[in-house]
Each structure stands twice: as structure tokens, then as C-alpha cells.
Amino acid sequence: MPPTVEFCPRFLTNRKIDLSLFLWSDQKSSDRSCSSLGEDAKLILKGVMALPVPAKGLRVALFATCINDLMFPSTPKAVVKLLERLGCIVDFPTEQTCCGQMFTNTGYFDAGLASVKTYVKAFEPYEYIVGPSGSCVGAIRHQSVMLAEKAGDTALAAKAAKCVEHSYDLSEFLVDVLGLVDVGAFFPHKVTYHPTCHSTRIAKVGERPYQLLRAVRGLDLIELPDAxxxxxxxxxxxxxxxxxxxxxxADKARNVVSTGAEYVVTGDNACLMNIGGVLHRNNTGVRPIHLAEILAHQEGDAA
Amino acid sequence: MTINLSISPRRTPAPPPGTIGIGQPEPVASPAFRENAKRQLQNTQMRKNLRHATTTIRNKRLLRVAEVPNWEEVRSAGAALKDRIGRHLDKYLAQAEENLTKAGAHVHWARDAEEANRIITGIVKSKGVDEVVKIKSMVTQEIEMNEALEAAGIAAWETDLAELIVQLGHDRPSHILVPAIHRNREEVREIFNKEMGQYGTPPPDKMSNDPPILAGAARRHLREKFLRAKVGISGSNMVICDTGTVCIVESEGNGRMCLTLPETLISVVGVEKVIPTFDDLEVFMKLLPRSSTAERMNPYTSMWTGTTDGDGPQELHVVFVDNGRTNALADPEGRSALRCIRCSACMNICPIFERVGGHAYGSVYPGPIGIILTPQMRGINSAIDKSLPYASTLCCACADACPVKIPIPDIIVHLRNKIADKKKHDMHPHLEPTVMVPVNWMFNSAKHFEFVQKAVSFAAGTALKNTDYLGPMPWPASPWTRARDIPAPPAESFRQWWKKNRGGRR
Structure with missing residues (x-):
């Protein structure tokens, strides 16, 4: 069954969206201009509305993030499954490594800059760069240009600034670019959501993860105290x-357990590794899960 | 500054040994933040008090802020004003001096704590008195004025209720707004019963721990001091340049007593506290009470311009103190820390402050603002100052709460960069920069990362084959695995899976 298509009004007005993409995805990015939206856009939109899958042919570069690549491959796999189900063509530019925040935030700017270089090299050609992490996407947005400028590399700063414009956390990409809150997921469990600090206060994903979770069939979302x-x-x-x-x-884990949820969900696996580690040490039986894995889950998939 | 305690008995209760002041000539002796925090975490009573107090005040702050429809605009105005003051500090300070002098005040300048204390002690001594009453003030805490006066045989009596609790308790403030936030009412009752009588009017017999009863005991104890004192000492929230007016914002009214009863008033002011015009008050009077005590308006706002014959103090001294502020001003990335209006919203929302309390920070300025202000003012040489910028998870809750939009997390990262650079260039090698070399190698090219992934996958597929989670492990994994398990790495990384399943594509 194709997923339910739900376009929010923002879909029409979001300046980052180039509707022509949905029809002619093989066109070069330089040929597309966001300002050319007008009467044509209405016609194109009519066409898009009629499509069976919402993002048919939309080319997306997956920013797996280093921690997911190495430690939590099930999360980027879930993003691939989800985005392909929604009609996207998913690329994984293999030059990518890390966002660099581990170095930058410890004070090692030169090492952070090396990661920024790999990011720019990998993602420069893409219009849509999607990562399942508010923290890593947030770091790229907030720090990549600063690092390049500090190093006096203006060319890199300009390239990084362009990449920043095209980088999305998964929840932002789904809700803002694809205009979806219902992605056709099925997850019949009690879950509680921890809004990670960087996803809320740096990437500023806001209500999007909640909107996405509320639309998951069978899912019972329980409010987390001191979220x-x-x-x-x-x-x-x-x-x-x-x-x-x-x-x-320990305080966070205690709050998670108090909800009676089977799963604690976040949009960042690093935070989840921390909370999940305490939950596992204490044999609480509550399992950590990334938002992408819930959204990718469908009826018939093993729990 | 050395204080010789053997000359004569102390006039005021002695604080604990060590220093949390700023501007001492010798390096600060406090252990690093981690050691302090470890000890403070064991204080269950303090953690309970702090959780209760900070939760209450931060929830109330949200309500008060939500009432102001243009809150974001007012925040931006506050930030812009403070930035302008920093850019033209030389001009504004000269203007402030001119107009204060015109109004009849004596203006003094102090480069550091020692100079400020010398000026203040000199004024008090010239009045022939051996005691002063004082209003709660951060700058006098910062220069450790009370101890300097004590060394000169002058007793400085704290008149703010919480500062009185701290002083009588031989303690140190743990919060810039609520100095006794780490004490509960039972502890306050004990301190009053044990100490009050030794320094003046004793508390009533069989005093209960009911807050109004405790406040009543403090009132009676302070009354005789207010009536006796010939010199009062205050800080200042704002000095208005175009009128030469000094302004104090307070809650208890003890400030009003200190400002009106003594014959001589000394106001000690950090150089960044000047504001250009009287009109600019509206911005800060909107930001400060809502952000600090979560009130629409604070109970007492006092403003005075010079002196008035026959009414209030007949002599007014204003001591402007630098004490490291211009160090911060000289750093383009760090200087916005000087926007701080000492509201404490960042402390009240900080999850780390909530668990360890103010004493862990080894500075009069604890919490998020403290970890960016103290190392800028004091330098990054001592163990504590080098550790302060790392006392943050960069959760950014402070930046959202700050009424003058100080980018606290960005300044934290900036200071960490300064510290890391210093470590790299130190004469003796440090572990951290050494570890960073191979870790950086791992991430500076995809080829290196793939190589590491292969090694990890091999280990995962062999030694860790039947393991889901790893338990407690020796150093260097011990800090992490003492408290939590860590998932075992998978036998196949995402990259390896991609190659296998999407082989031909990028």
C-alpha cells in the first residue's frame, strides 16, 4: 500500500523547495532556480499531487554520520528504506566521514576543519543532504563556516555555507521538503520521546518529530517528564x-522508566547511546530506538 | 593578598579557607571542576534543595517571559545596547565620571581587586569607623572586599537575608542571586541559633524553622546594625552616563536601608555597568526582574544622583573596577560575556549547576556565565580555570534563557579552543592533544575511516561475536562504562552494507 500523501500548506511557500525537481530530477542543479516559481509552479504542483509516491525521483544524499556508520548502521539503513519508500533516489557519497563536532567542541578546531573538508567534498553537488541527527546536522549548520573562516579559508567557507543551506535533519526533510507527517509507518508500541538538546536548540527541529510520531499507526506516545x-x-x-x-x-533514565514506555526514541544516536546505556545497565527492559527506525517500520516488519 | 589572622580576633565570621575571588595575584588553589563536582554530588541535601529551587524559579520565569509579547525584541535591544557600551566604553566612562562628579559624587578608578580594596578601605578608615553595612553585590564578592576590610579591622555586615545566612554560616555564596540556595530552612535555623548571638542581637528562644519567623530574627538582628552604621557599601546594577545616576535593583529593602541611613555611601561598580541614557533603563528594567527573580517588577528600585543636603548620605563615592573586564573586552569572540546583567537565568536552567551547585565552580561566578566569565577575567592558568569551560554539555539551554542573548555555548567552545591551543604549545606534553592526532587521522579521510571500520568489524565478528553490550571496562573506557553499558559494535558497518547492497552507486 502506498503511504498516505499529506501536503502541508508550507509546501507551497517554502523557498528551499524547487518543485520542478519532482518531475525532472535528472536536471542539473544549476539549471534550477527557486525564484522561477510562479504560474508554472501551480501547474507543476498539480502534477505532483497526482503522483502515487510523494517524492518521486527526488535525489537525496544521505549523511549517515560517523557514529551511525560505525556503531548504529540500522539507523542509516532505516533512512534508506524510508526515503526509497517515499520515492527518493538515495545516494551515499562515500567521501563523507564526520561533522567534526567531537573535535570542535573539545577545542581542536584544526581537526574539526578536516572533517568539514570531507563534508564539503562529499556533499557539495547535492541539493538535498539528509542526516538522521539534529546534532551532526546542527554542527554543520552552526560551526562549519566558522571553522573555515577561522582558518582563513574563504573558498571553503563559501562552499560550506552552500552545503549548510542544503542540509536537513531527517525530520525537517520529511515535514518541510516532502510535506509529510504521515510516512506510512506502523509501530504498535508505547514510546516516549526525548527531544535532544542539539536537535531542539541548534538544529531547531521543533515539533516535527512529535508530528511524525503522532502519525505512526499503532504508536502510543507518552510524554517524558523533564523532557x-x-x-x-x-x-x-x-x-x-x-x-x-x-x-x-541517571535522572533522564529514571524519567524514561517512569513513563512505562517500551522504547525511548530520539533523533540522535549519541544521546540514545548514553540513555540506553544506563537503561541497559539497570536491566530496565526499556529499549532505545532512533526515530528513523520507527518511521521506516511497517506492518509485516519484524518488531 | 595575605591576611594575617593572628593580630586580633576577627570581627565577622570567617569564611572557609581558599579563595573564589577574581584578581588575586597568586594562582587560585581550587582543584579542577571535576574534583569539586564529585564532592558536591555526594551532598544529597544540597541536590534536593537545588532541584526544588531551580525548578520553581525557572518555571516561573517562563510564565513571566511569556507575558511580554515582544520579549525577543527586548532581548535584542538589551544585547545591542550592551554591545554599543562595550564598543565605546572609553567614551561612556568619561561621560559617567563627568556627570557623577557634577552631581557631587567622588569618582575613583581601580585597575584590579587590590586597588579597589585599597580605595574602599581608605575611605572607610578616613571616617574613623570600624564597621560598615553592605548591600548584596557581586563585585564586592569578586574583589573579596569583606576579607580586605576585616584585615584592616573593619567589620562588613551583610544585610541581604541570604548573604547573612552565608556569612553567619562561615560559608560562601553558591549562586549570584540566591547565595544561600544550597541551604534549607532547617539549616538556616541552626546557623541562626548557633551564630547570631555572637555577632549582635540573638534570635528568639525556641525559634521555629518557619520562613517568616526566620526572616523576623534576621530583621531584628540587622536593625541595630542599620541604625549604628556610618558607612554603607553597595554595588550597582546600572550607572546612567547622561545623568550621573546610580541604580540598584533589589527585593528585600535592606538595600534601601543601606542607601539612606549611613552618612557615607560607597558604590562599587564594574566598568561594564554603565548605560548611556536614562531611557535605556526601560530595556533592562524589563529584562532583569523577569529573568532573575521571575517577577514582573522587583520590589525596590533605588536611584540616586549625587547627594542631597540633609537627606540620605552626605558623601557619595563611586569606585569603578576593571579587574579583568578589559581582558574580556579585548577578545572579539569572548567579549559578549560582558553583556551579562547578573540575572542568573542561565544558572537556574543549567542541568549541571542544578546537580553540583555553585561551590563546585571555584569562582564567585558559577554556572554557565561563570565558566565563560571567570577564565576570561582570571586567565586560563590554574587547574580550576582551565577546567571551567569544560563544565558544560553544550546543551544550549542557557543561551535560550539569557535575556541579553549572550552566545554562551559559542564562547565556551572558543575558550576550549584557547585551552587546547595552549596545551599543544605547552613545554610538557599533554595526553589529550596526543590522543587527538590518531582520532583526527581516522576522520580526515574516508579511506582512513574505512580502514578503522574494517578493524572494528573484524573485532566485532570475532572477539565480540556473542556480545550485545559491553559492561564495565578498564581505563580509558572506565569513565563511560562505570555508569552505563555500551553497545558492542556491529560486525558490518553501514558503509560495508551499502557497498554490498547498493554496490554500483555512490
Missing amino acids: STCCGFGGTFSIKNPEVSAAMA
């Missing part, structure tokens, strides 16, 4: 100040 409080991960903070980090993670 907006940090889980205590903080990258190298968890190693430099392990006692405070553990105290924060």
Missing part, C-alpha cells in the same frame, strides 16, 4: 566530567 533537560552526554563532557554526566543520565 527538555539534557541527558548528560555532551560528547567529551561524558569523559571529562563522568560523575556529573552519570548523575544527569
Whole structure:
């Protein structure tokens, strides 16, 4: 069964969207101009509305992120499954490594810059760069240009700025670009959502993950007490100040358990590794899961 | 500054040994943040008090902020004003001096804590008195004025209720707005019963721990000090340049007593506290009370321009203090920390502050603003100052709460960069920059990353074949795995899966 198509009004007005993409995806990106929307757009939209899958032929570059690539491959696999189901053509530019925030946020700007270079090299040609992490996408958005400028590399800064414009967290891409909140997922479980700090306060994904989760069939979303409080991960903070980090993670895990949920879901696997680690150590039986894996899940898939 | 305690008995309760001031000539002796935090985390009572207090105040702040329809605009106005003040600080300070002097105030300039204390002690001594009453003030905490006065045989009496609790408790403030936030009412009762009588009017017999009863005891204790004091000392929230007016914002009215009863008033002011015009007050009077005590308007706002014959203090001294502020001003990326209006919204929302309390920070300025302000003012030489910028998960809750939009997380990262650079160029090698070399190698090219993935996959497919999660492990994994398990890496990375399943494509 094709997923339910639901276009939000923003779809028409979002300046980042080039509707012509949906029909002629093989056109070169330089040929497309967002400002050319007008009467043509209405005609194109009519065509799009009639399509059986919402994002037919839309080419998307997957930014897997280093932690997912190495430690949590099920998450980028889920993104591939989900985006392909929605009609996208998914590329995985293999030059990519990391967003660099591990280095940048510890103070090692030169090492952070090396990662930014790999990001630009990998994603420069793409119009839509999608990563299942508010934190990594947030780091690219907030720090990549700063690092290049600090190093005096104006050419890289300009390229990075262009990449920033085209980089999306998965939830933003689904809701803003594809105009979807119902992606046709089925997940018959009680879950609670932890809005990770960088997804809410740097990437600013806002209500999008909640909208997406509420539209999942069978899913029972339970509110997490003190949801907006940090889980205590903080990258190298968890190693430099392990006692405070553990105290924060313990409080977060306690709040998760208090909801009675079977799964704790976030849009960032790093935070999930922290919360999930405490949940596992304490034999709570609550399992961590990434938002992408819930959205990719359909009836008939093994639980 | 060395204080010789053997000359005569102290006049005021002694604080704990060590220093949390800014501008001491010798390096600060406090251990690094991690050691302090570890100890503070064991204080269950403090954690309970802090959780209760910070949760209450931050929820109330959200309500008060939501009432202002143009809150974001007012925040931007506050930030822009403070930036302008920083850009033209030389001009505004000269204008402030001119107009303060015209109004009848004596203006003094102090480069550092020592100079400020010398000026203040000199004024007090010239009045022939051996005690002063003072309003709660961060800058006097910062220069450790009370101890400097004590060393000169002058007793400085704190009159703010929470500062009184801290002073009588031989303690240090743990919060810039609510200095005794780490104490509960039972502890306050004990402190009052044990100490109050030794320094003046004792508390009533069989005093309960009911807050109004405790406040009543403090009132009676302070009354005689207010009536006796010939010199009052205040800080200042704002000094208005075009009128030469000093302004204090407070909640309890003790400030009003100190500002009106003594014959001489000394106001100690950080150089960044000047604001250009009287009209600019409207911005800060909207931002400050809502962000600090979560009130629409604070109970007492006092403003004074010079002196008035026969009414209030007859002599007014204003001591402008730099004490490291111009160090921060000289750093283009760090200078916006000087926008701070000392509201404490960042502390109240900080999940780390909530768990460790202010004492862990080894500075009069704790919490998010403290970890960016202290190392800029004091330098990054001591163990504590080098560790402060790392006392953050970069969760960014502080940046959202800050009424003058200080980009606290960005300044934290900037300071971490300064510290990392310093480590790299130090004479003796550090572990961290050494570790960063191979880790950077791993990520600076996809080929290297793939190589590491292959090694990890091999380990995962052999040694860790039947393992889902890894439990407690020795160093270097110990900091992480002492508190939480870590998932075992999968036998196949995403990249390997992609190659296998989407082979031909990029």
C-alpha cells in the first residue's frame, strides 16, 4: 500500500523547495532556480499531487554520520528504506566521514576543519543532504563556516555555507521538503520521546518529530517528564566530567522508566547511546530506538 | 593578598579557607571542576534543595517571559545596547565620571581587586569607623572586599537575608542571586541559633524553622546594625552616563536601608555597568526582574544622583573596577560575556549547576556565565580555570534563557579552543592533544575511516561475536562504562552494507 500523501500548506511557500525537481530530477542543479516559481509552479504542483509516491525521483544524499556508520548502521539503513519508500533516489557519497563536532567542541578546531573538508567534498553537488541527527546536522549548520573562516579559508567557507543551506535533519526533510507527517509507518508500541538538546536548540527541529510520531499507526506516545533537560552526554563532557554526566543520565533514565514506555526514541544516536546505556545497565527492559527506525517500520516488519 | 589572622580576633565570621575571588595575584588553589563536582554530588541535601529551587524559579520565569509579547525584541535591544557600551566604553566612562562628579559624587578608578580594596578601605578608615553595612553585590564578592576590610579591622555586615545566612554560616555564596540556595530552612535555623548571638542581637528562644519567623530574627538582628552604621557599601546594577545616576535593583529593602541611613555611601561598580541614557533603563528594567527573580517588577528600585543636603548620605563615592573586564573586552569572540546583567537565568536552567551547585565552580561566578566569565577575567592558568569551560554539555539551554542573548555555548567552545591551543604549545606534553592526532587521522579521510571500520568489524565478528553490550571496562573506557553499558559494535558497518547492497552507486 502506498503511504498516505499529506501536503502541508508550507509546501507551497517554502523557498528551499524547487518543485520542478519532482518531475525532472535528472536536471542539473544549476539549471534550477527557486525564484522561477510562479504560474508554472501551480501547474507543476498539480502534477505532483497526482503522483502515487510523494517524492518521486527526488535525489537525496544521505549523511549517515560517523557514529551511525560505525556503531548504529540500522539507523542509516532505516533512512534508506524510508526515503526509497517515499520515492527518493538515495545516494551515499562515500567521501563523507564526520561533522567534526567531537573535535570542535573539545577545542581542536584544526581537526574539526578536516572533517568539514570531507563534508564539503562529499556533499557539495547535492541539493538535498539528509542526516538522521539534529546534532551532526546542527554542527554543520552552526560551526562549519566558522571553522573555515577561522582558518582563513574563504573558498571553503563559501562552499560550506552552500552545503549548510542544503542540509536537513531527517525530520525537517520529511515535514518541510516532502510535506509529510504521515510516512506510512506502523509501530504498535508505547514510546516516549526525548527531544535532544542539539536537535531542539541548534538544529531547531521543533515539533516535527512529535508530528511524525503522532502519525505512526499503532504508536502510543507518552510524554517524558523533564523532557527538555539534557541527558548528560555532551560528547567529551561524558569523559571529562563522568560523575556529573552519570548523575544527569541517571535522572533522564529514571524519567524514561517512569513513563512505562517500551522504547525511548530520539533523533540522535549519541544521546540514545548514553540513555540506553544506563537503561541497559539497570536491566530496565526499556529499549532505545532512533526515530528513523520507527518511521521506516511497517506492518509485516519484524518488531 | 595575605591576611594575617593572628593580630586580633576577627570581627565577622570567617569564611572557609581558599579563595573564589577574581584578581588575586597568586594562582587560585581550587582543584579542577571535576574534583569539586564529585564532592558536591555526594551532598544529597544540597541536590534536593537545588532541584526544588531551580525548578520553581525557572518555571516561573517562563510564565513571566511569556507575558511580554515582544520579549525577543527586548532581548535584542538589551544585547545591542550592551554591545554599543562595550564598543565605546572609553567614551561612556568619561561621560559617567563627568556627570557623577557634577552631581557631587567622588569618582575613583581601580585597575584590579587590590586597588579597589585599597580605595574602599581608605575611605572607610578616613571616617574613623570600624564597621560598615553592605548591600548584596557581586563585585564586592569578586574583589573579596569583606576579607580586605576585616584585615584592616573593619567589620562588613551583610544585610541581604541570604548573604547573612552565608556569612553567619562561615560559608560562601553558591549562586549570584540566591547565595544561600544550597541551604534549607532547617539549616538556616541552626546557623541562626548557633551564630547570631555572637555577632549582635540573638534570635528568639525556641525559634521555629518557619520562613517568616526566620526572616523576623534576621530583621531584628540587622536593625541595630542599620541604625549604628556610618558607612554603607553597595554595588550597582546600572550607572546612567547622561545623568550621573546610580541604580540598584533589589527585593528585600535592606538595600534601601543601606542607601539612606549611613552618612557615607560607597558604590562599587564594574566598568561594564554603565548605560548611556536614562531611557535605556526601560530595556533592562524589563529584562532583569523577569529573568532573575521571575517577577514582573522587583520590589525596590533605588536611584540616586549625587547627594542631597540633609537627606540620605552626605558623601557619595563611586569606585569603578576593571579587574579583568578589559581582558574580556579585548577578545572579539569572548567579549559578549560582558553583556551579562547578573540575572542568573542561565544558572537556574543549567542541568549541571542544578546537580553540583555553585561551590563546585571555584569562582564567585558559577554556572554557565561563570565558566565563560571567570577564565576570561582570571586567565586560563590554574587547574580550576582551565577546567571551567569544560563544565558544560553544550546543551544550549542557557543561551535560550539569557535575556541579553549572550552566545554562551559559542564562547565556551572558543575558550576550549584557547585551552587546547595552549596545551599543544605547552613545554610538557599533554595526553589529550596526543590522543587527538590518531582520532583526527581516522576522520580526515574516508579511506582512513574505512580502514578503522574494517578493524572494528573484524573485532566485532570475532572477539565480540556473542556480545550485545559491553559492561564495565578498564581505563580509558572506565569513565563511560562505570555508569552505563555500551553497545558492542556491529560486525558490518553501514558503509560495508551499502557497498554490498547498493554496490554500483555512490
